[in-house]
Amino acid sequence: MLNVTVWNEYRHELSDEKVKNVYPKGIHEQLKSFLQEDFAVHTATLDAPEHGLNEAVLKETDVLIWWGHMAHDEVEDKIVARVHQRVLQGMGLVVLHSAHMSKIFMKLMGTSCDLKWREADEKCRLWNINPSHPIVEGVGEYIELEQEEMYGEHFDIPAPDELIFINWYQGGEVFRGGCTYRRGNGKIFYFQPGHESYPTYYHPEIQRVIKNAVKWCAPTSNQYPNYGHQEPLENIK
Template identity: 55%
Template sequence: MAIRTIVWGENIHEQTNEIVRSIYPNGMHNTIAEALNRDPAIRATTATLQEPEHGLTEARLAETDVLVWWGHKDHGAVDDAVVERVARRVWEGMGLLVLHSGHFSKIFKRLMGTPCALKWREAGERERLWVINPRHPIAEGLGENFVLENEEMYGEQFSVPEPLETVFISWFAGGEVFRSGLTWRRGAGNIFYFRPGHETYPTYHDATVQKVLVNGVKWAFNPQGTYAAIHDAPNVPVDKALEPIEERGPKLHEAGEAGYR
């Protein structure tokens, strides 16, 4: 079965900015989804901020293996209930790719637990991305580095938790560097942050960037499926202990009573 993927796009700049509309006339989310769908192992659809429940209903997320997230102008407009819904699915094993300015999205900050702040400059400068983990699945098929002639600069410090792995580091023409390809695991879910993707440049038309996105979806996919039991916190009765024990001392809960949350 193909990896069931949703590409979520804020879909604001494409409607309000002529430059962005000229680069992505069908929206960035559709450009990314089309690139993913060229790989037969992936079946990508899209969702946007403007749809009811932002296109991320309980039923749809339940049938999603990997979610790709791009947002920028109006992170605050994303409903908190949807954020919690997505976080729950990541804990259960749904993969998540967060792109570019999605570093300030509610869902990324929710899962990182940190400010996720950074330095930035919008000057269309050259970005060279160095592959520092060449055996990682996300780097499959890439050379030791690749170049984007025009991109927005992101610079360190990037206030995120220590990653599980660092796959890419970027150097910019102005001299800054940035950890631009990072992975984490939250619960049973794999998370990949990929830095490039400023909307006024044709980054998502770049073949190498598209290759990274395909690789990222495949890496984030958890073939074991949903791990719903991750939310359980069972009260284990004394007579169900793995080794015989004698109950001693006072306690707050009755046998079988749920714990406090």
């Protein structure tokens, strides 16, 4: 059984009544509630020692899920470097919503990861444009969310290895809302939905995508490759 660690900043839910009403135990607990149907799930939050991500926890983690927003800067660079190293070694990473500007995602992407945004209670429709991909196993032509924060292009990311979802917004924008990347020995999935004041993580199809993404991101048994000086494999004299 895959070991999943759900990391959540866990600040909005403590300070904002509206958010608390949607996620009374925190976004991490809601993510855990459905992920534990299929996986062994552990949670970690910003305010725990080492943000809950000490060496032992990361070593055990097959796939890490990341939700953050208002306190990206409070995540210590030392921990970011540790997570980065683990991704390169093979740990999967699912980056949710506003974590597009988390230190770890920006470090892995190499770009600003900036975008346009708007909170206007508008409709979002995620079109599945990669129907043979395991991340959309069991997902139909599109997923409709009655209310989601608008994230709009240009989204300053590297061209994804695979584009899975394109989002349509009522207000006139589009967004690359589901993107895969391989970095080192690790696999990464960015998924747009999940503004803290909407009940997005209660939506069954959103849950299905996140579960599929965990499976897709899971490490293979392969070791991180060797680097450095290499003797010739052939006689070169």
